[in-house]
Amino acid sequence: MIYIFETEISNNKSLIISLRKIYGLNKKNSALICKQLGFSKNLKTSELSSDQISKLIKMIEKSNFIITTELYKLQAFSLRSLVEIKSYKGLRRISGLPVRGQRTHTNGRTSKRQKRF
Numbered sequence: 001m002i003y004i005f006e007t008e009i010s011n012n013k014s015l016i017i018s019l020r021k022i023y024g025l026n027k028k029n030s031a032l033i034c035k036q037l038g039f040s041k042n043l044k045t046s047e048l049s050s051d052q053i054s055k056l057i058k059m060i061e062k063s064n065f066i067i068t069t070e071l072y073k074l075q076a077f078s079l080r081s082l083v084e085i086k087s088y089k090g091l092r093r094i095s096g097l098p099v100r101g102q103r104t105h106t107n108g109r110t111s112k113r114q115k116r117f
Contacts, residue, residue, distance in 0.1 A: 002045055006066070006068055006069070014044055015034055015039055015045050016034055022060075022067055023045075023067060024068060025060075025065060033063065063089070097111055
């Protein structure tokens, strides 16, 4: 197992699929990174050398993708700002109701229920 950016990457899958485990990297971004480094589409993560792993980490850092903890912080900040300005979505989020326009008359029982701690 390889740990890249606080994420455990499996050895038995191809590198493009394994990079998608990193929060914030999708199929397109992982394929782009592998293409820039000259890695084959069929290359498995177990076949990577330590030099190739370090090149991979440097390329991800250099590519300016917002990943892992930065992305979690950004999403939390955007949700917090919706609540602070008291927008419709923010108020629905505070009250624990569906945010994106779903009906609550017959559905949404789990979100309408009081949260039990």
